[in-house]
Amino acid sequence: MDKVSFRKKQIDIMEEFMKSDQAQKEINEVYLKLFDDSGFKAAKSIGITLSMGSEIPTFPIIKECWDLGKEVYIPKTFKDYSMTFVQYTKDTELETSSFGVREPKNYQTDVLNPPELIIAPGLAFSEDKKARLGFGAGYYDRYLAQYPTKTVALALSRQYYLQTQWPVFVLDKPIDQIISVAKDA
Known part of the structure; x- marks a missing residue:
């Protein structure tokens, strides 16, 4: 299946799944696994998006980072499909x-490229190739090509595939680690 078709199918799957009690249960389990992960514990700076729609809510992760004294950075994207990470605080x-x-309005200061650990967003992730299916604009792939750093993805059961189900191209950057409840099954 081509990426565009698979992406559309995956969006539909996630929109429906996120309405379920099972999704909330899995989200809580994924949070606990992330917070217990040695790479997460060691990182002093975390890059993460502000979630929207049918994504795993990221504010509980951001709050945990702040509680642990970590610096949080969120992406600011540009028309040329580049992006930078800008420090995110309550202000x-x-x-x-x-x-x-949602992105930082002011991005000229408090920039860090790259953060020690990036929690990469995505619609689907595969174990065999550590592949990530993003939202189609290629911001993260371009960023990681320019600023290699440790990456982790959080995948609910409906986002996690043992075998890659979509085409992976040379510009697609693999994820270092996938944290998923599906791995326990």
Whole structure:
């Protein structure tokens, strides 16, 4: 199946799944696994998106980072499909991008490229190739090509595949680690 078709199918699957009690149970389990992960514990700076729609809510992760004294950085994207990570605090002023993502309004200061650990967003992840199916714009793949750093993905059961179900291209950057409740099954 081509990426565009698989992405659309995956969006539908996740929108439906996120309404279920099972999704909330899995989200809580994934949080606990992340917070217990040695790479997460060791990282002093975390790159993460502000979640939206049918994504795993990221604010509980951000709050845990702040409680642990970690610096949190969120992406600011640009028209040329590049992005940078800007420090996020309780006082950060946000604006909505053309993709509907909340981003820092001011991005000239408090930039860190790359954060020690990036929690990469995505629609689907595969164990065999550590592949990540993003939302189609290629921001993370371009960023990771320029700023290699440790990456982790959080995958609910409906996002986790043992075998990659979509085409993976040379520009697609693999994820270092996938944290998923599906791995326990």
